[in-house]
Amino acid sequence: MEIIKSDxxxxxxxxxxxxxxxxxxxxxxxxxLSLRHADSISAARASVTEEAIKNWHEIKIHLKEEKCVDILEDPTRIFNSNESGFETNPKTGLxxxxxxxxxxxQVKSGSEKEQITVLFY
Structure with missing residues (x-):
């Protein structure tokens, strides 16, 4: 409809x-083309860039600068955990x-995408 109006x-x-x-x-x-249901993701997750991921992996450089790199090499500091998120409103449009x-x-914004997060150790 918008295309026809503007044309x-x-x-x-x-x-x-x-x-x-x-x-x-x-x-x-x-x-x-096909019509499918979309998976909903938050605006924050949708805006992640390759640069942000690379910067996160440069944490070792920061730890060296702060003279704290030993925390990465200490085997007593190895932890295992698993985070699971459960959406309260997982339905999306086509x-x-x-x-x-x-x-x-489909990027959701605001409180439409509330989630309960559980962290297991």
């Missing part, structure tokens, strides 16, 4: 909005994307 073309649709029949035809005309793509994501 100034004649609008052949009822109520100026393409309907289900048009959308099914669109999917048939574009077999490389998204349109390339057929065969394994993961579709």
């Amino acid at each position: 100034g073309r004649p609008n052949p649709f009822k109520k100026c909005i393409p309907g289900d029949k048009w959308f099914k035809g669109f999917l048939n005309r574009h077999p490389k 998204v349109l994307g390339p057929r065969g793509m394994k993961n579709f994501y």
Whole structure:
């Protein structure tokens, strides 16, 4: 609808909005696209960059500067834990994307994505 409005073309649709029949035809005309449920992720997780990950792995440099690198080499400081997150509202909407793509994501913001986190030692 927005494309038709901005283009100034004649609008052949009822109520100026393409309907289900048009959308099914669109999917048939574009077999490389599919409609799937998205996995929800937080805005913070979606904004992680390669640079941020590389900086995190440079922690050893920081520890050397602070003369604390021995904490990485002390075997008594090895801990094992597992964190699991349980979403209180895991439902997402449908998204349109390339057929065969394994993961579709929908970025949630605000309190829509509340989560209970459990940390096991």
